[in-house]
Amino acid sequence: MVSATSAAPAGAKLVQTNVDYDPNIVIETQNLTKIYSDFWGRSKVRALKGLDLEVRKGEVFGLLGPNGSGKSTTIKLLLGLLFPSGGRATIFGKPTTEVSKNERIGYLPEESYLYRFLTAEETLDFYGRLFDMPSEVRRERAAKLIEKVGLKWARRRPLREYSKGMTRRIGLAQALINDPDLVMLDEPTSGLDPLGTREMKDLIIELKEQGKTVVMCSHLLADVQDVCDRIAILYQGELKELGRVDELLEVTNQQQIRVEGLTKDAQAKIAEILSQSGGKMLDVSSPKNTLENLFLDIIRESQARPGARGIIGSGDDNGTR
Amino acid sequence: MVVEEFRSFSDWLLNDGALLTFVFVTVICAVSGLLLGFVVSSFRHGPGEAFYAVSQTVFQAVPDLFGMKFRRIWAIARLAIKENFRLFVVTLAIFVAALAIAGWFIGGGGKNPERSYVAFLFFAAQVLISIFAVLVSAFSLPNDILSKTIYTVVTKPVRASEIVLGRFVGFAVIGTVLLAIVGGLSYVFMVRGIDHTHELSEEITVDKWLPIVDGFTPDGRRPFDPRAAFESSVFTTRNNDHVHRLAIIQLPNGAFDVVADETAGHTHDVEVVESDPVTQHPKMVRFGPPRGNLRARQPIYSSPRGDLAALTLTDETGSPATGVNVGEVWDYHKYIQGGTQSTATFRFSGLTPSKFSNADQVNLDLNLAVFRTHIGDLRRRIEAEIELRNVVDVAETETAQVKSVKIPFETEEFKVQTLTIPRKLKNGTIRAVGQPDRTNQELDFFEDLATNGELDLIVRCIDQKQYVGVARASIYFHAGDTSFGWNYVRGFLGIWAQMLAIIALSIALSTFLKGPVVLISSVGVVVFGYSANFIVFVANSVLSTDKLANMWGGGPSEALYRLVTQMNLQHPLPPGLGTEILKFVDKQLLLPGLKSLSFAVPRFENFNLANYLAYGYTIDNQLLLINLLTAFTFAAGMMVIGYFCFKTREIAAA
Numbered sequence: 025m026v027s028a029t030s031a032a033p034a035g036a037k038l039v040q041t042n043v044d045y046d047p048n049i050v051i052e053t054q055n056l057t058k059i060y061s062d063f064w065g066r067s068k069v070r071a072l073k074g075l076d077l078e079v080r081k082g083e084v085f086g087l088l089g090p091n092g093s094g095k096s097t098t099i100k101l102l103l104g105l106l107f108p109s110g111g112r113a114t115i116f117g118k119p120t121t122e123v124s125k126n127e128r129i130g131y132l133p134e135e136s137y138l139y140r141f142l143t144a145e146e147t148l149d150f151y152g153r154l155f156d157m158p159s160e161v162r163r164e165r166a167a168k169l170i171e172k173v174g175l176k177w178a179r180r181r182p183l184r185e186y187s188k189g190m191t192r193r194i195g196l197a198q199a200l201i202n203d204p205d206l207v208m209l210d211e212p213t214s215g216l217d218p219l220g221t222r223e224m225k226d227l228i229i230e231l232k233e234q235g236k237t238v239v240m241c242s243h244l245l246a247d248v249q250d251v252c253d254r255i256a257i258l259y260q261g262e263l264k265e266l267g268r269v270d271e272l273l274e275v276t277n278q279q280q281i282r283v284e285g286l287t288k289d290a291q292a293k294i295a296e297i298l299s300q301s302g303g304k305m306l307d308v309s310s311p312k313n314t315l316e317n318l319f320l321d322i323i324r325e326s327q328a329r330p331g332a333r334g335i336i337g338s339g340d341d342n343g344t345r
Numbered sequence: 346m347v348v349e350e351f352r353s354f355s356d357w358l359l360n361d362g363a364l365l366t367f368v369f370v371t372v373i374c375a376v377s378g379l380l381l382g383f384v385v386s387s388f389r390h391g392p393g394e395a396f397y398a399v400s401q402t403v404f405q406a407v408p409d410l411f412g413m414k415f416r417r418i419w420a421i422a423r424l425a426i427k428e429n430f431r432l433f434v435v436t437l438a439i440f441v442a443a444l445a446i447a448g449w450f451i452g453g454g455g456k457n458p459e460r461s462y463v464a465f466l467f468f469a470a471q472v473l474i475s476i477f478a479v480l481v482s483a484f485s486l487p488n489d490i491l492s493k494t495i496y497t498v499v500t501k502p503v504r505a506s507e508i509v510l511g512r513f514v515g516f517a518v519i520g521t522v523l524l525a526i527v528g529g530l531s532y533v534f535m536v537r538g539i540d541h542t543h544e545l546s547e548e549i550t551v552d553k554w555l556p557i558v559d560g561f562t563p564d565g566r567r568p569f570d571p572r573a574a575f576e577s578s579v580f581t582t583r584n585n586d587h588v589h590r591l592a593i594i595q596l597p598n599g600a601f602d603v604v605a606d607e608t609a610g611h612t613h614d615v616e617v618v619e620s621d622p623v624t625q626h627p628k629m630v631r632f633g634p635p636r637g638n639l640r641a642r643q644p645i646y647s648s649p650r651g652d653l654a655a656l657t658l659t660d661e662t663g664s665p666a667t668g669v670n671v672g673e674v675w676d677y678h679k680y681i682q683g684g685t686q687s688t689a690t691f692r693f694s695g696l697t698p699s700k701f702s703n704a705d706q707v708n709l710d711l712n713l714a715v716f717r718t719h720i721g722d723l724r725r726r727i728e729a730e731i732e733l734r735n736v737v738d739v740a741e742t743e744t745a746q747v748k749s750v751k752i753p754f755e756t757e758e759f760k761v762q763t764l765t766i767p768r769k770l771k772n773g774t775i776r777a778v779g780q781p782d783r784t785n786q787e788l789d790f791f792e793d794l795a796t797n798g799e800l801d802l803i804v805r806c807i808d809q810k811q812y813v814g815v816a817r818a819s820i821y822f823h824a825g826d827t828s829f830g831w832n833y834v835r836g837f838l839g840i841w842a843q844m845l846a847i848i849a850l851s852i853a854l855s856t857f858l859k860g861p862v863v864l865i866s867s868v869g870v871v872v873f874g875y876s877a878n879f880i881v882f883v884a885n886s887v888l889s890t891d892k893l894a895n896m897w898g899g900g901p902s903e904a905l906y907r908l909v910t911q912m913n914l915q916h917p918l919p920p921g922l923g924t925e926i927l928k929f930v931d932k933q934l935l936l937p938g939l940k941s942l943s944f945a946v947p948r949f950e951n952f953n954l955a956n957y958l959a960y961g962y963t964i965d966n967q968l969l970l971i972n973l974l975t976a977f978t979f980a981a982g983m984m985v986i987g988y989f990c991f992k993t994r995e996i997a998a999a
Binding site for chain 2: 060061100103104105106107109123124126127129131133135137138139141142146150151153154155156195198202
C-alpha cells in the first residue's frame with residue numbers, strides 16, 4: 025500500500041525520453057525532484073525529493089501534507105511554473121513544459137491571482153480568449169459559470185470590490201472556462217465559508233461524475249477525506265503515504281455496530297455475547313453528526329424558515345438532531 | 346538649414362552598412378545568447394543536459410512562432426491597454442497642463458514663432474511619450490510576476506511569444522492613441538497660437554506714402570517689395586508682438602494694391618476694401634490670416650550623377666577644388682571666391698514639368714552663406730549669379746550645349762530667398778559641335794535645359810574679395826509645398842518610431858528584471874542611444890592615430906580624472922603608471938566597447954524630425970523609411986530576446 029520513496033539521489037538528472045502515452049494515466053511523475061537554489065546556484069531547499077506518482081483518469085486525487093511539505097511545489101512543477109531539478113513529469117503524456125497540455129487543464133491557484141481591474145465577465149472573457157475560444161462560446165460559458173459559482177449579481181463589478189470568497193469563486197470559474205479534463209486545485213477551500221466549502225466539495229464530486237480528473241492539494245483533512253478517491257501524503261518533500269482514502273482510513277482490527285431503539289437489557293446481552301466470543305465492547309453510544317453537517321443543517325433550516333428557531337434542550341426540540 | 350546628410354534608403358541599407366551592422370549584431374547576440382544559456386544550464390544540470398536544454402529551447406521557438414494565435418495576442422494586448430488606462434489619462438492631463446502653462450510663455454511673436462512652437466511641442470511630446478512608454482512596459486510583466494497573476498495566464502495554452510508580443514501590441518496601441526491625441530492637441534495649440542490678423546493703425550492718407558527713389562526708401566532701406574512705388578509710414582496694428590510694414594504698388598489699370606512685408610516669418614494677404622473713387626487711393630484694407638510660417642516645402646536637391654558628385658567646386662583658376670576655408674567655423678559651407686573663375690556646380694535630376702504642376706515658372710530656393718573680407722557698401726548685399734546648363738551626353742557628340750543667360754541676384758543671409766525662373770528664358774545660348782553659337786535664343790526650361798529632367802546649375806560670386814558659401818542643401822528647386830498638417834503627422838511618426846523602440850526594449854528587459862531595475866536600465870539605454878553619435882565621435886577622435894584629430898580631454902576615465910582633479914583639458918597628464926592605466930582603460934576597453942555597443946542601439950537622436958517642421962521642409966520619405974525600419978528592426982530584436990528570456994524563466998521561482 026505504501027510506496028514511499030527515499031530522497032532523490034544526489035545529482036538526479038532530467039530525463040527527457042518520451043514514454044508511450046497511456047490514456048488512463050493523466051499525470052505521471054518519476055523521481056521528480058525540486059531543489060531551490062540561490063543566485064549563485066547553490067542549493068538552498070530540497071522542496072521535493074524523488075516523487076513517483078500516477079494519477080489516473082477520472083479520479084479525485086489529493087495531495088496532503090502540512091505547510092512546506094511540497095504540495096504546491098508539485099502542482100507548480102506539473103503546470104510548468106517551476107522547472108524540475110531532476111526526474112520527469114508528464115501530463116496527458118506530454119512534458120510539463122509543453123504549452124499545448126494546458127488546453128485540457130484548469131488551474132485554481134492557492135489564492136485567486138486575478139486581474140483586479142477586470143469585472144467577472146471580463147475576467148472570464150479574457151481567459152476564454154487565451155483558449156482561443158470564439159466569442160459566442162466565451163459568452164455562453166462565462167454566463168453559465170458565473171451562474172454556477174453564484175456571482176450573477178456581481179458579474180459587472182471589478183474584482184477589487186470582491187470579498188475573498190467571491191474571488192475564490194470567480195477563480196474557480198476561470199479554471200473551468202475551457203471545460204478541462206484535468207482540474208488542479210491548490211487549497212480549493214481556502215478562504216471559503218462553510219457553505220462555500222461545501223459547494224466547492226460538491227462541485228469536485230460533480231466534476232468527478234462528469235469523468236474529469238481532479239488533483240487537489242490541501243492540509244484540511246476533512247476536505248480531502250470527503251472528496252478524494254486517492255491521496256498522497258507528503259512530508260518535507262517526501263512521499264509518505266499513497267493509496268485509496270477508504271482503504272487508508274479503514275481500522276481493520278475494529279468493528280462498529282450502529283443500531284436504533286436498543287434497550288439497556290439488549291445492550292447488556294450484546295456485551296455478553298461479545299464477551300463470550302472473545303471480544304470486548306469498547307463503547308456503545310449514539311453516532312455523532314459532524315460540526316460541518318450541523319452547521320449546514322442550521323443554515324438550510326434558517327433559509328427555509330426565517331425567524332427564531334428552537335434551541336437544543338428547549339420544548340421545541342423534537343430530538344431529530 | 347536642417348539637411349546635413351542626404352541618404353537614400355538603399356544607400357543607408359547597403360552603402361552605409363546598416364544591413365551589415367544588423368547581420369553582425371544579430372550574429373553576436375545569437376552566439377552570446379546560446380553561450381550564456383549553455384553556461385547557466387550547465388551549472389544546473391551539467392554540460393550534457395545543458396546542450397539538450399539549449400537545443401530544445403531553440404527548436405521550440407519554431408512552433409512558438411508559427412503557433413501564435415491572434416486572439417490570444419489581442420487578449421493580452423487588451424489587458425495591457427486596460428491595465429494602463431489610468432496612466433494614459435494622467436499622462437494626457439499632464440500634457441494638457443503643460444500646454445496651458447506653455448501658453449503663457451510661447452506667443453506668436455519672435456522672428457519665427459513656429460520654430461518655438463514646434464521645438465517645444467515636439468520636445469514635450471517626445472519626453473512625455475517616452476516616459477509613458479517606459480513606465481507602462483517596465484512594470485507590467487514584473488508586477489504580474491510579483492502579484493502572481495501571471496500564474497493564471499501561463500497555465501493557459503499561451504506561448505511565451507504571445508505574452509511578449511501581446512504586451513508589445515497593447516502598449517503600442519495605447520501609446521499610439523496617446524500620441525495621436527497629443528499630436529492633435531499640440532497641432533491645434535500651435536495653429537491657434539500662430540493664427541492672428543491685423544488692422545491698420547491709422548488711415549493711409551497720401552501724405553503717409555513714402556516714395557521709393559533709386560531703389561531706396563527715404564530712410565535708406567531697400568523696399569521689401571521690389572515692385573513697390575511707395576512704402577507707407579503707417580504700419581499695421583501690433584498683434585502677436587509684431588507689426589507689418591506696408592507697401593503700395595500701382596497696378597497697370599491705375600488702381601493701387603497694398604502688400605504687407607514678411608515679419609515673424611510670415612506675411613498677410615491684404616485686400617483693399619475701400620478706395621477713393623476719384624484717385625483710387627486705398628482707404629480701407631482687410632488683412633487675411635498669416636501666410637508662410639506653417640509650410641512644408643518640397644525641395645528637389647542636387648544629386649550625384651554617375652561618378653560626379655552632387656556639388657562640385659572650382660577654385661579661382663577654374664580647377665577642381667574643395668572650397669575655400671574661411672576660418673574655424675562650421676565646415677558645412679564651402680566657399681567660392683568672388684570675381685574669379687571659382688564656381689559651384691549643382692547637379693539636378695528629376696526636374697519634370699509635372700513636379701512643378703506644369704507652371705509657367707520654376708522656383709529656386711537659395712539659402713547661401715556669405716563671408717565678407719571687407720565691409721564694402723553696407724546698403725548692398727553680396728552679388729552673385731547663376732547659370733543653367735543642360736547635361737551633355739558625352740557619348741552623343743551631336744548633343745548641343747545649351748545654357749541660359751546669367752541670372753544675377755543679391756544674396757540674403759539667414760533666410761530662404763526665392764528666385765523665380767520663368768519657364769521661357771530669353772537670351773539663351775546654344776552651342777552645337779561644328780556650328781556657330783546661336784545666341785539670344787528663347788529656351789524652354791524643361792525642353793531645352795532640363796532635358797530628361799537633368800540640369801547643371803552654376804553659381805558664381807560677382808563681388809571681388811567676397812565669398813559665397815554653398816552646401817548641397819543651399820540650393821534646391823522648390824516643387825511646391827505639401828500640407829503642413831500631413832508633414833506634422835510625419836514628424837510625429839518619428840516620435841512613434843522611438844516609442845516603439847522604447848516599449849520593446851523595456852518589455853525585453855522586464856522578462857528577466859524587476860520593475861525599478863527595468864526602468865533605470867531602459868532610461869540608461871535610451872540616454873546611451875541619444876549619445877551614440879557623440880560616443881562614436883569621441884571614440885573615433887581619441888582612437889585616431891592622427892594627433893590633430895585627437896580631442897582634448899581624452900576618453901571617459903581620463904575625463905573623470907580631470908573632472909575630479911579639476912585639471913585643464915589641455916594640460917598633459919602627469920607621466921607614470923596611473924596615466925598609462927587610464928589611457929589603457931580608455932583606448933583598449935571603454936571606448937572600443939562603447940563604440941561597439943553603440944551599434945546595437947538605435948540612434949534615438951535621429952528620430953527627432955522637428956527641425957524639418959520648424960524650418961518648413963517636407964520630411965523626406967526615405968528618411969522616414971529609415972527611421973521606421975530602424976525602430977521595427979530593433980523592436981523585433983528585443984521581442985526575440987524577450988521571448989527567450991521569458992521562455993527560460995522559472996515563473997514561480999521569482
